[in-house]
Structure formats: C-alpha cells, structure tokens
Amino acid sequence: MTTPLAEVASSPSTLRAFLHGLPGVDRVGADARAAMLGTRSIKTTAKKQAIDMAIGMVDLTTLEGADTPGKVRAMCAKAVRPDPADASVPPVAAVCVYPDLVATAVEALAGSGVKVASVATSFPSGRSSLEVKVAETSLAVAAGAAEIDMVIDRGAFLAGDYLKVYEEIVATKEACADAHLKVILETGELATYDNVRRASWLAMIAGADFIKTSTGKVSPAATLPVTLVMLEAVRDFLAATGRKVGVKPAGGIRTTKDAIKYLVLVNETAGPDWLHPDWFRLGASSLLNDLLMQRQKMATGRYAGPDYFTLD
Numbered sequence: 640m641t642t643p644l645a646e647v648a649s650s651p652s653t654l655r656a657f658l659h660g661l662p663g664v665d666r667v668g669a670d671a672r673a674a675m676l677g678t679r680s681i682k683t684t685a686k687k688q689a690i691d692m693a694i695g696m697v698d699l700t701t702l703e704g705a706d707t708p709g710k711v712r713a714m715c716a717k718a719v720r721p722d723p724a725d726a727s728v729p730p731v732a733a734v735c736v737y738p739d740l741v742a743t744a745v746e747a748l749a750g751s752g753v754k755v756a757s758v759a760t761s762f763p764s765g766r767s768s769l770e771v772k773v774a775e776t777s778l779a780v781a782a783g784a785a786e787i788d789m790v791i792d793r794g795a796f797l798a799g800d801y802l803k804v805y806e807e808i809v810a811t812k813e814a815c816a817d818a819h820l821k822v823i824l825e826t827g828e829l830a831t832y833d834n835v836r837r838a839s840w841l842a843m844i845a846g847a848d849f850i851k852t853s854t855g856k857v858s859p860a861a862t863l864p865v866t867l868v869m870l871e872a873v874r875d876f877l878a879a880t881g882r883k884v885g886v887k888p889a890g891g892i893r894t895t896k897d898a899i900k901y902l903v904l905v906n907e908t909a910g911p912d913w914l915h916p917d918w919f920r921l922g923a924s925s926l927l928n929d930l931l932m933q934r935q936k937m938a939t940g941r942y943a944g945p946d947y948f949t950l951d
C-alpha cells in the first residue's frame with residue numbers, strides 16, 4: 640500500500656487507482672476455501688456454545704411494507720427474551736426496522752440492552768438525493784436508533800463513480816453522530832469478488848463501523864465466499880490502519896447449520912477477536928426460531944416443533 644489512506648479519496652483518480660490497485664480475488668480459491676470451511680464439523684459442546692453465540696449476534700429484522708407497530712413490539716419482546724420458557728437463552732444483539740418504526744422499537748426495548756438499528760438512505764435501492772438520505776438518517780438517529788444500516792449507491796459504484804459513493808458514506812456517517820454505521824454493499828449486485836473487495840475498502844476508508852453484505856431484497860444475498868472476501872478485507876484493513884471494522888452477512892440465513900458455518904468462517908478468516916456482537920452480526924428475519932429449536936433439541940433430546948416458538 641503506497642498511498643497513505645487519508646489521501647486516497649482526494650480525487651476521483653487517486654481513489655480509483657487505489658481501489659483498482661488492490662490485489663485481485665482468486666475466485667476459485669475463495670469458493671473452495673469457503674466450501675471447505677463450510678464442511679467443518681464442531682463438537683457437541685462447542686455446538687451449544689456456538690448456538691448461544693449466534694443468538695447473541697442476531698440482528699432480528701423485519702423490513703416489510705406491511706410492518707406494523709404491533710409486529711415490531713412482538714419482535715422486540717422476542718429479541719429480549721427469545722424463549723419465554725427458558726431464561727437462559729441470551730437476548731439478540733439488535734432489532735432492525737424501517738425508520739418510521741424506530742420510536743416504537745426504542746420504547747419497547749428501553750432498558751433491555753438490545754439495540755435498535757434502522758435502515759436508511761432509501762433502503763433498499765439507495766435511489767434518492769444525498770439530501771434525502773442524510774435527512775432520513777438524522778431522523779432515525781433523533782428517534783433513538785443506535786445503529787444505521789445504509790445502502791451504497793450501486794449504480795454509482797458500477798459506473799466507476801467511487802468518489803460519489805465515498806462522499807455519501809462520509810455524509811451519512813456524519814449524520815449518524817454517535818450511532819454506529821453499517822454499510823450495505825448489496826454484493827448480489829456487484830458482479831465480481833474484486834468489486835466486493837473494492838466496495839469493502841471504499842466503505843471502510845469512508846468511515847464504516849461495519850460492512851454488511853445485503854439488503855435481503857436481492858438474490859443472491861449473503862453467501863459464504865462473499866463473506867470470506869469481506870472478512871479478509873476487515874482483517875487487512877486493521878493491519879493497514881489499526882482500525883477494526885465489523886462484518887454482517889444478511890439475507891437468506893435461515894438455519895443453525897448456516898449460522899455455524901459463518902462462525903467457523905469468522906474464526907478462520909478474521910480470527911476469534913471478531914467472534915463478538917461488537918464485530919460480527921447475522922442479519923436475519925427467520926433464523927432465530929431454528930436456533931431456538933436446535934438449542935432445545937440439544938437440551939432435551941427432542942424438537943419442540945415450530946409451533947412452540949412464536950413466529951420470527
């Protein structure tokens with residue numbers, strides 16, 4: 640890395656030269672390594688620990704046009720006490736909602752320690768003016784959001800207008816004040832792993848606290864190889880700058896088996912220091928019930944069945 644990072648974004652050409660100077664991703668190698676790590680088995684005792692760890696890393700999400708305050712309150716109750724019959728189940732890390740439902744979630748979660756995350760910047764498309772995006776972020780923060788999940792402008796990124804994407808992230812970070820900023824790359828639209836690496840670095844240079852794979856509205860959403868590329872990026876960014884950034888795969892993660900594959904990937908790629916909700920999250924609308932069912936199966940030897948738990 641020859642250009643000091645502070646100067647990388649001083650012009651469109653320096654930013655482009657930096658991002659295109661990053662080493663290319665060996666696609667076949669990344670796919671093979673993710674597949675290999677995905678087949679690793681873990682011991683039964685480690686599995687119980689992994690399930691509780693995964694529960695504590697969930698960003699329990701509802702991002703539907705039909706969301707209501709009642710649905711969000713019910714989700715918040717589940718976030719705090721995932722299994723009402725078992726107080727040993729840890730709470731999730733955060734709930735993630737649309738900006739207009741932040742106040743409802745903040746009230747429902749008061750004093751619980753579960754954080755409220757709001758999507759922003761015209762989620763999921765990211766298609767509005769910077770003024771609108773910044774105003775939406777400020778309103779969500781004013782309503783009490785502790786975390787903002789913004790989307791990047793993929794159109795600008797794919798057109799090579801990296802400085803526009805950078806400036807939007809910088810402006811959104813400023814509007815966040817003390818709230819943490821997660822930057823959604825929407826990797827399913829970025830076409831190549833090289834682009835995923837570039838977008839990861841772009842977001843981190845611009846001030847992201849977390850980089851997140853997907854909105855959950857585009858297919859493919861989170862995948863193991865894409866998450867591997869992002870974990871390598873946060874590892875390398877820490878080595879280059881001394882600043883640690885978190886990672887959040889989101890979208891399509893529905894089973895305990897998948898969640899554990901992600902934890903193995905984190906451990907083997909970025910390292911065990913990332914195995915904490917401050918540095919790793921799983922964004923999911925319907926993973927929690929499977930984690931609860933598998934947890935109960937390990938404790939009692941039988942499944943309670945999906946009807947035992949309230950809907951995700």
Ligand SMILES: O=C[C@H](O)COP(=O)(O)O
Binds near residue numbers: 700854890922923924
């Ligand atoms: O940020 C989280 C995603 O929107 C959730 O996606 P999902 O419904 O596929 O779990």
